[in-house]
């Protein structure tokens with residue numbers, strides 16, 4: 344049997360057998376928590392932002408095309424977690440991702456936090472969460488022509504009740520958690536959560552018995568403490584060497600994933616005012632980060648894949664281990 348305490352345990356053996364899913368979040372600068380995505384943002388939501396914003400907003404399309412070229416160059420297929428309102432405001436962008444054979448997953452309708460970043464209490468009812476997420480899933484499916492199987496919580500704020508709703512909506516995996524020693528963006532202690540995929544218990548994020556939804560956590564680097572290594576700021580600040588150390592260590596525990604955003608490689612400064620509130624957060628974006636991503640994707644010992652491939656593998660393992 345390979346399933347133990349809710350974890351899809353991997354057989355001992357060569358870590359090079361384990362997969363590294365390449366995951367990319369499709370969102371723009373204004374989706375961030377300081378602008379629209381959180382209760383403390385400058386605008387109530389994305390609609391309020393567009394009602395008042397008269398300047399250029401698109402800093403996403405060009406770096407996304409650049410990332411697509413990079414993936415084609417290395418013949419890598421990835422999973423793109425797309426904020427569904429990108430379909431309206433960036434005509435053709437998601438279609439261009441689909442046309443290259445990548446997987447489309449859901450990153451919320453408007454990239455809004457569903458739980459309070461401080462208290463972790465729900466900011467909307469499960470019914471409201473389900474209706475919005477159903478809408479996002481259907482919109483993404485109509486463009487991709489395929490069932491959307493995966494979800495990633497905006498800004499990684501996630502709760503056990505959300506995974507129950509996702510399962511009821513037909514999602515087969517979530518990829519939002521990052522168990523680490525520096526912060527916890529969830530409503531759970533994450534005591535039993537590592538870096539390998541696992542089944543969460545109902546209304547909890549701790550490992551539980553097998554069910555229809557699998558969690559694919561982000562990697563961390565264990566060096567006495569657990570340091571987050573989930574792309575985004577950690578990729579921009581600490582570079583490929585740090586991320587690769589974490590990926591190779593996580594790979595010893597099972598399948599893992601690499602994560603970044605196209606706006607991580609945007610060379611232009613984002614509109615002033617909002618990003619100035621977090622001057623360090625975007626400090627290292629641009630060409631340097633693009634080089635770091637390229638360096639990671641050229642590592643020949645890593646077996647890159649989509650989340651769907653990782654999911655298929657987890658299912659195959661469970662079947663293999665069933666009596």
Ligand SMILES: [Zn+2]
Pocket residue numbers: 368370450454496497498499
């Ligand atoms: Zn995001």
